[in-house]
Amino acid sequence: xxxxxxxxxxxxxxxxxxxxxxxxxxxxxxxxxxxxxxxxxxxxxxxxxxxxxxxxxxxxxxxxxxxxxxxxxxxxxxxxxxxxxxxxxxxxxxxxxxxxxxxxxxxxxx
Amino acid sequence: xxxxxxxxxxxxxxxxxxxxxxxxxxxxxxxxxxxxxxxxxxxxxxxxxxxxxxxxxxxxxxxxxxxxxxxxxxxxxxxxxxxxxxxxxxxxxxxxxxxxxxxxxxxxxxxxxxxxx
Numbered sequence: 001x002x003x004x005x006x007x008x009x010x011x012x013x014x015x016x017x018x019x020x021x022x023x024x025x026x027x028x029x030x031x032x033x034x035x036x037x038x039x040x041x042x043x044x045x046x047x048x049x050x051x052x053x054x055x056x057x058x059x060x061x062x063x064x065x066x067x068x069x070x071x072x073x074x075x076x077x078x079x080x081x082x083x084x085x086x087x088x089x090x091x092x093x094x095x096x097x098x099x100x101x102x103x104x105x106x107x108x109x110x
Numbered sequence: 111x112x113x114x115x116x117x118x119x120x121x122x123x124x125x126x127x128x129x130x131x132x133x134x135x136x137x138x139x140x141x142x143x144x145x146x147x148x149x150x151x152x153x154x155x156x157x158x159x160x161x162x163x164x165x166x167x168x169x170x171x172x173x174x175x176x177x178x179x180x181x182x183x184x185x186x187x188x189x190x191x192x193x194x195x196x197x198x199x200x201x202x203x204x205x206x207x208x209x210x211x212x213x214x215x216x217x218x219x220x221x222x223x224x225x226x227x
Contacts, residue, residue, distance in 0.1 A: 001172055003154070034212035038155070045205065045217035046147075046155065057215070089155050093212040097160065097169040099145075104154035 004029065004090055004102035011108040012080045020105045022073040022090030028100055030071040034093035037066060037075045040104075041086045049088075050075060077107070085109045112137035114206055114218035121224045127194040130221050132206030137216075139187040140164050142208040146180055146191040149220075150202040158191070158204075196225045 005023040012018035022029065022037075029035055037050040048057055050066040053073060063078045073092070077084055090102040117131040132144070145160040161168035163182035170178050179192045189206055204221045207214035 003156075032212075036213050038214070040155070045219055046207075046214070047217070048209075048213060048215055051213045087154075091155075091157070091214075097211075098171065099157045099160075099212065101147075101155045101157055 001094055001098065001100055004092060004100055006088075006090060006102040006105045008103070009106045009108065011110055012077075013110045014080050014082065016080050017076060017078045018080060018107065019074050019076045020088055020090075020107070022075070022092075022102045024071050024073075024092050024100070026071060028092040028094040029068065029073055031095070032093045033068065035066065035068055035073040036091045037064075038089045038091065039084075039086045040089060046089070080109050082109050112142075112208055112216040114208060114216060116204075116206055116218040116221045119222045119224075121226065122196050124196055124198060124225055124227055126196050127192060128196060128200075128223050129190055129192040130204050130206070130223070132189045132191070132218050134187045134189070134208060137208065139182075140184050142215075143211060144180070144182055144189040145207040145209065145214050146178075146189075147205045147207060147214070148202040149205070150199065153202075155205075156202075161189070163189075193223075196223075198225050201225045 038046040040046040053068045054066040094100045146158040159170035168180040182189045206218040209215040
Protein backbone atom coordinates (compact mmCIF):
# COMPACT_ATOMS: atom_id res chain seq x y z
CA UNK A 1 0.00 0.00 0.00
CA UNK A 2 2.19 2.85 -1.29
CA UNK A 3 1.23 6.49 -1.10
CA UNK A 4 -0.30 8.05 -4.20
CA UNK A 5 2.06 10.32 -6.12
CA UNK A 6 1.42 14.05 -6.18
CA UNK A 7 3.69 16.89 -7.28
CA UNK A 8 5.13 18.57 -4.19
CA UNK A 9 4.15 22.02 -5.36
CA UNK A 10 1.92 23.93 -7.75
CA UNK A 11 1.29 27.61 -8.26
CA UNK A 12 -0.77 30.12 -10.16
CA UNK A 13 -1.74 33.75 -10.15
CA UNK A 14 -5.10 34.98 -8.92
CA UNK A 15 -7.79 34.26 -11.48
CA UNK A 16 -5.81 31.56 -13.21
CA UNK A 17 -6.45 27.82 -13.16
CA UNK A 18 -4.16 25.17 -11.76
CA UNK A 19 -4.38 21.38 -11.95
CA UNK A 20 -2.89 18.98 -9.43
CA UNK A 21 -2.34 15.36 -10.41
CA UNK A 22 -2.57 12.25 -8.25
CA UNK A 23 -1.14 9.04 -9.66
CA UNK A 24 -1.87 5.65 -8.20
CA UNK A 25 -2.03 2.13 -9.52
CA UNK A 26 -4.53 -0.31 -10.91
CA UNK A 27 -5.11 -1.44 -7.30
CA UNK A 28 -6.43 1.90 -6.12
CA UNK A 29 -7.12 4.93 -8.35
CA UNK A 30 -7.43 2.81 -11.46
CA UNK A 31 -9.90 0.36 -9.96
CA UNK A 32 -12.32 2.57 -8.07
CA UNK A 33 -14.16 5.84 -8.61
CA UNK A 34 -13.55 6.67 -4.98
CA UNK A 35 -10.97 9.43 -5.23
CA UNK A 36 -11.30 12.31 -2.78
CA UNK A 37 -9.44 15.58 -2.41
CA UNK A 38 -8.78 17.43 0.84
CA UNK A 39 -7.69 21.00 1.45
CA UNK A 40 -5.47 21.53 4.46
CA UNK A 41 -4.49 24.88 5.85
CA UNK A 42 -1.65 24.23 8.31
CA UNK A 43 -2.83 24.21 11.89
CA UNK A 44 -6.42 23.59 10.90
CA UNK A 45 -8.50 20.50 10.24
CA UNK A 46 -8.41 19.18 6.68
CA UNK A 47 -11.54 19.79 4.60
CA UNK A 48 -13.17 17.50 2.07
CA UNK A 49 -13.34 19.29 -1.29
CA UNK A 50 -14.10 16.55 -3.81
CA UNK A 51 -15.37 12.99 -3.41
CA UNK A 52 -16.06 10.13 -5.80
CA UNK A 53 -13.71 11.70 -8.35
CA UNK A 54 -15.82 14.73 -9.26
CA UNK A 55 -18.53 15.42 -6.69
CA UNK A 56 -18.49 18.48 -4.48
CA UNK A 57 -19.84 18.50 -0.92
CA UNK A 58 -22.31 21.22 -0.10
CA UNK A 59 -20.59 24.55 0.38
CA UNK A 60 -17.52 23.85 -1.76
CA UNK A 61 -17.24 26.41 -4.57
CA UNK A 62 -17.68 25.13 -8.11
CA UNK A 63 -14.24 26.52 -8.86
CA UNK A 64 -13.03 23.16 -7.57
CA UNK A 65 -13.45 20.21 -9.90
CA UNK A 66 -12.10 16.70 -10.18
CA UNK A 67 -11.52 14.14 -12.89
CA UNK A 68 -9.84 10.81 -13.46
CA UNK A 69 -8.23 8.98 -16.32
CA UNK A 70 -6.78 5.54 -15.81
CA UNK A 71 -4.56 5.50 -12.75
CA UNK A 72 -4.36 9.30 -12.48
CA UNK A 73 -6.84 11.64 -10.85
CA UNK A 74 -6.73 15.41 -11.06
CA UNK A 75 -7.98 18.38 -9.10
CA UNK A 76 -8.50 21.65 -10.94
CA UNK A 77 -8.91 24.93 -9.16
CA UNK A 78 -10.24 27.64 -11.45
CA UNK A 79 -10.31 31.36 -10.77
CA UNK A 80 -7.60 31.05 -8.13
CA UNK A 81 -8.13 33.09 -5.00
CA UNK A 82 -5.73 33.91 -2.20
CA UNK A 83 -7.63 31.69 0.23
CA UNK A 84 -7.03 28.68 -2.01
CA UNK A 85 -3.39 28.67 -0.92
CA UNK A 86 -3.09 25.46 1.09
CA UNK A 87 -1.89 21.89 0.97
CA UNK A 88 -4.01 19.52 -1.09
CA UNK A 89 -4.16 15.77 -0.62
CA UNK A 90 -5.80 13.14 -2.74
CA UNK A 91 -6.97 9.84 -1.37
CA UNK A 92 -8.29 6.68 -2.95
CA UNK A 93 -10.08 3.59 -1.82
CA UNK A 94 -7.60 0.73 -2.11
CA UNK A 95 -9.81 -2.28 -1.47
CA UNK A 96 -10.43 -4.31 1.71
CA UNK A 97 -11.84 -1.28 3.54
CA UNK A 98 -8.55 0.59 3.23
CA UNK A 99 -7.66 4.06 2.02
CA UNK A 100 -4.42 5.58 0.83
CA UNK A 101 -3.39 9.24 0.70
CA UNK A 102 -1.15 11.09 -1.68
CA UNK A 103 1.97 12.83 -0.46
CA UNK A 104 0.34 16.24 -0.73
CA UNK A 105 0.78 19.29 -2.97
CA UNK A 106 1.48 22.76 -1.67
CA UNK A 107 -0.53 25.22 -3.75
CA UNK A 108 0.85 28.74 -3.84
CA UNK A 109 -1.17 31.67 -5.13
CA UNK A 110 1.38 34.08 -6.53
CA UNK B 111 -23.22 19.67 12.01
CA UNK B 112 -20.90 16.98 13.33
CA UNK B 113 -18.18 18.21 15.67
CA UNK B 114 -15.27 16.15 16.89
CA UNK B 115 -13.32 16.93 20.04
CA UNK B 116 -10.00 15.17 20.55
CA UNK B 117 -8.02 14.78 23.72
CA UNK B 118 -5.10 17.10 24.34
CA UNK B 119 -1.41 17.19 23.56
CA UNK B 120 0.63 14.33 24.98
CA UNK B 121 4.31 13.56 25.49
CA UNK B 122 5.42 9.94 25.69
CA UNK B 123 8.63 8.01 26.21
CA UNK B 124 9.89 5.63 23.52
CA UNK B 125 8.47 2.16 24.04
CA UNK B 126 5.36 3.39 25.82
CA UNK B 127 1.78 3.65 24.55
CA UNK B 128 -0.60 6.50 23.83
CA UNK B 129 -4.39 6.53 23.72
CA UNK B 130 -6.15 9.42 22.00
CA UNK B 131 -9.88 9.97 22.33
CA UNK B 132 -12.30 11.61 19.93
CA UNK B 133 -15.80 12.56 21.07
CA UNK B 134 -18.43 13.21 18.43
CA UNK B 135 -21.49 15.40 18.70
CA UNK B 136 -24.18 16.70 16.37
CA UNK B 137 -24.65 13.48 14.44
CA UNK B 138 -25.60 9.84 14.75
CA UNK B 139 -22.38 8.25 15.88
CA UNK B 140 -23.10 4.73 14.75
CA UNK B 141 -23.82 5.70 11.14
CA UNK B 142 -20.32 6.94 10.42
CA UNK B 143 -17.04 5.26 9.71
CA UNK B 144 -14.47 6.52 12.19
CA UNK B 145 -10.99 7.07 10.80
CA UNK B 146 -7.63 7.93 12.28
CA UNK B 147 -5.07 9.81 10.21
CA UNK B 148 -1.72 11.22 11.26
CA UNK B 149 0.67 13.85 10.00
CA UNK B 150 4.29 13.74 11.07
CA UNK B 151 6.25 17.02 11.10
CA UNK B 152 6.87 18.18 7.54
CA UNK B 153 5.12 15.14 6.12
CA UNK B 154 1.78 14.42 4.49
CA UNK B 155 -1.38 12.81 5.75
CA UNK B 156 -1.20 9.10 6.48
CA UNK B 157 -4.27 6.85 6.80
CA UNK B 158 -3.94 4.65 9.86
CA UNK B 159 -7.22 2.78 9.98
CA UNK B 160 -10.93 2.90 10.54
CA UNK B 161 -13.93 1.26 12.19
CA UNK B 162 -17.69 1.34 11.95
CA UNK B 163 -19.06 1.50 15.51
CA UNK B 164 -21.02 -1.60 16.51
CA UNK B 165 -20.35 -3.23 13.16
CA UNK B 166 -17.43 -5.35 12.13
CA UNK B 167 -13.80 -5.26 13.06
CA UNK B 168 -11.44 -2.34 12.51
CA UNK B 169 -9.25 -2.12 9.44
CA UNK B 170 -5.63 -1.06 9.86
CA UNK B 171 -2.96 0.09 7.47
CA UNK B 172 -0.37 -2.70 7.14
CA UNK B 173 2.44 -0.69 8.75
CA UNK B 174 0.47 -0.38 12.00
CA UNK B 175 -0.63 -4.00 12.35
CA UNK B 176 0.16 -5.26 15.81
CA UNK B 177 0.68 -1.77 17.27
CA UNK B 178 -2.61 -0.01 16.60
CA UNK B 179 -6.02 -0.53 18.16
CA UNK B 180 -9.05 1.51 17.14
CA UNK B 181 -12.19 1.22 19.23
CA UNK B 182 -15.50 3.04 19.48
CA UNK B 183 -17.97 3.39 22.35
CA UNK B 184 -21.43 4.09 21.01
CA UNK B 185 -22.82 4.86 24.45
CA UNK B 186 -20.56 7.91 24.75
CA UNK B 187 -20.06 8.66 21.03
CA UNK B 188 -16.33 8.41 21.61
CA UNK B 189 -13.67 6.76 19.49
CA UNK B 190 -10.20 5.81 20.66
CA UNK B 191 -6.85 5.23 18.98
CA UNK B 192 -4.17 3.40 20.92
CA UNK B 193 -0.67 3.07 19.52
CA UNK B 194 1.89 0.95 21.36
CA UNK B 195 5.68 0.51 21.27
CA UNK B 196 6.07 4.19 20.43
CA UNK B 197 9.12 5.38 18.52
CA UNK B 198 10.39 8.85 17.80
CA UNK B 199 8.97 8.67 14.28
CA UNK B 200 5.49 8.29 15.75
CA UNK B 201 5.70 11.95 16.71
CA UNK B 202 2.81 13.47 14.79
CA UNK B 203 -0.52 15.22 14.89
CA UNK B 204 -3.20 12.55 15.09
CA UNK B 205 -6.59 13.34 13.59
CA UNK B 206 -9.86 11.53 13.99
CA UNK B 207 -12.43 11.87 11.23
CA UNK B 208 -15.97 10.69 10.66
CA UNK B 209 -17.26 9.89 7.23
CA UNK B 210 -18.61 7.42 4.72
CA UNK B 211 -16.95 4.29 3.44
CA UNK B 212 -14.46 6.23 1.33
CA UNK B 213 -14.64 9.84 2.50
CA UNK B 214 -13.51 11.68 5.59
CA UNK B 215 -16.27 14.25 5.92
CA UNK B 216 -15.68 15.71 9.37
CA UNK B 217 -12.33 16.11 11.08
CA UNK B 218 -11.19 16.74 14.62
CA UNK B 219 -8.74 19.51 15.45
CA UNK B 220 -5.86 17.09 15.81
CA UNK B 221 -3.83 15.96 18.80
CA UNK B 222 -0.06 16.40 18.93
CA UNK B 223 1.73 13.37 20.31
CA UNK B 224 5.44 13.83 20.91
CA UNK B 225 7.63 10.78 21.51
CA UNK B 226 10.85 11.75 23.22
CA UNK B 227 13.16 10.45 25.89
